[in-house]
Amino acid sequence: MKLSSTTRLERLKDRYQQGDLDRRRFLGLTAAAAASAGIFLPWGNKALAQVKNVRFDGWGGTVQEAMDKYAFQPYTAKTSISVVQGTFGDETEIIAKAKTSAPGDFQIVHSSGVEYYVRYVNSGLTSEINEANIPNMANVMQAMIDPFRKITPKLSAVPYNYGTTGIAYNTTVISPEEAAAKGAALLTDPAYKGKIGGYDSMTTRVWYGALGSGQDPNNIQDIEAVWAKVREQRDLAKKFWASGAELMDLLSKGEIVVSEAWSGRVAALQQQGHPIGYIDPPGSYAWMEDLLVLKGSPMAECEELINFMLDVETSIAVSEGQSYPPSLDPTKVELTDKIKAMPAFDPTGKMESLTFADPIYWAEHETDWAKQWDRIAKGA
Amino acid sequence: MTADRLPATAKRGWSLYDPRLAWLLVAPAALLLICFMILPIVVMGIYTFYTFVTAGVEEASLTVANWHEFFTDSYYHGFLLKTLRVGMVTALICAVVGYFPAYFIWATAFRQKWLLLLLLIVPFWISFTIRTFSWIHILGEQGLINVWAMKLGLIEAPMQMLYTEGAVIMGLLHFLLPYMILNIYVSLEGIDRTLVQAARSMGCTNAQAFREVTLPLSLPGLAAGLMLCFVLAAGSYVTPQLLGSGRDALFGNLIYDTIMGQLNWPMGATLSIVLFFILGSVAAIYTRFMGMSQIVKGLGG
Structure with missing residues (x-):
């Protein structure tokens, strides 16, 4: 029969009261039981308690x-x-x-x-x-x-x-026709130097670098051409954003006028009334x-x-x-x-x-590309 | 009464200055230091010899590959030098800019001097991150400076101030200046003012009295402030992340990207140990020549 801790302690108390145990031994055993319960409880309770x-x-x-x-x-x-x-x-x-x-x-x-x-x-x-x-x-x-x-x-x-990571643009600066005509090339257009943004993520950077250099992002043949394109955008960019909230902030405040962007975040900006357009260029990252x-x-x-x-x-x-x-x-x-x-x-x-x-394919290259992007982002 | 003449009970009891009591009192702090500082650093040191397999995966097979990469890759050396340079520039600007308010607070006859000291501490009541973010609204294209400069017709197009090294140093100054001022002020407070009066009575001008008496005697505080500002600036990560571009990253950002972005913990641990060793050496050299008491005084206000 499996005894609960409470039953064990009650039996211990009975034995002490009946004189089977001396006081020193009773206190020692009780302390040991308390210590073991104390060690167990933080994890034991977590496992046993009902999930709240x-x-x-x-x-x-x-x-x-x-x-x-x-x-x-x-x-x-x-x-x-x-x-x-x-x-x-x-x-x-x-x-x-x-x-x-x-x-x-x-x-x-x-x-x-x-x-x-x-x-x-x-x-x-x-x-x-x-x-x-x-x-x-x-x-x-x-x-x-x-x-x-x-x-x-x-x-x-x-x-x-x-969703997709397409291209968001400020419609007061870039017309929908221009965006549709230039596609991924918008991100490396010198006309918008200092007003271009991008996602600080290796996958997005390499993906758009591949599109910009005319390659299939899932079968890149010339990675150096991709890095060249990534560097080109880096030198024209104002800021590589690190979160959706930062993207929305940069676009809505006009700090940048074109960037890769998450489709849902752009839709949220449009619903808020900001003049932001969105296109998915051919091969856009889904x-x-x-x-x-x-x-x-x-x-x-x-x-x-x-x-x-x-x-x-x-x-x-x-x-x-x-x-x-x-x-x-x-x-x-x-x-x-x-x-x-x-x-x-x-x-x-x-x-x-x-x-x-x-x-x-991406898992095979992830380690090397992540390292390389980190370096390029820092000016290498 | 000598020890051998003490009654047996007194020999067994503890005196106020008993070394055993000192060890007992220092034991909790020592235990905390061992568990939460020494052990993690040791673990990190061991991690530098682990083998990186792929993002988020490492093996316990020991290698010196991470150290080899650090010592042979100029990318890391460049950032290390840059970090030391930014740290030194920031500390020097802090010293130049911080000396005057510290001197003013010390020398002023204003009765409510505590109010001036309180003004120095007030920024600490606001989150460091929020204080750093506030510079975006000051230096940004739509920020205070650009908007007013354009309204006043001083510039035609917004100036690029944000996401530059200047913005990073500005953010670091904002964060570190109170440390410098407090260190210098505490040092000045320790100067016997009659020395200045004596210098004046012996024919020194005010400027000479400052140069010959006040400045040399306040140097320990200045040096403590320089050391503290340098170490804190060189170890910073948030300020360059928020106010700088990728090119303005410091060594701390490299560590963050390696650990959190590339999930390469062995290399991240190697870079962390390097920064720890370098900044620790600076602190050790300072302690060797100046002692830690000045910093403790400065931090205590």
């Missing part, structure tokens, strides 16, 4: 506000489980934090799709989701799930939304975002939250709030006109019109 909150880390700004308003708050009202939120500017931050934390400290991450999924897998930070607990996954586009399943047959993440469950998370609660977020009504509300199309399959679910009008929206549900990064 789930940790979520995302990109902040308008994207996370939409999630909070349309998904997290209704979820908390329904289940009494609160969603504790954190934000990051670059996803490598959260990988570094998760690596240095105890499993379970960070739980769900609004992750940047398959390229980053590989990094989590390599770092041993992924979990295994029980898909049976997420019935709403049936509505998610198969074309979005497949790339993840190729990396890990048992998923640790569920695709949630997608990406998908997923809800990634990290190792050590309370799986049942995380799966329940993800299922709630994938509910058609919730997903559409979040999508409209953050201005990114949802991962819901438009051939299975009737989406709103607002979503259908969003940049990058794919009505076929097959994602064939969008160019995503090949995760294997």
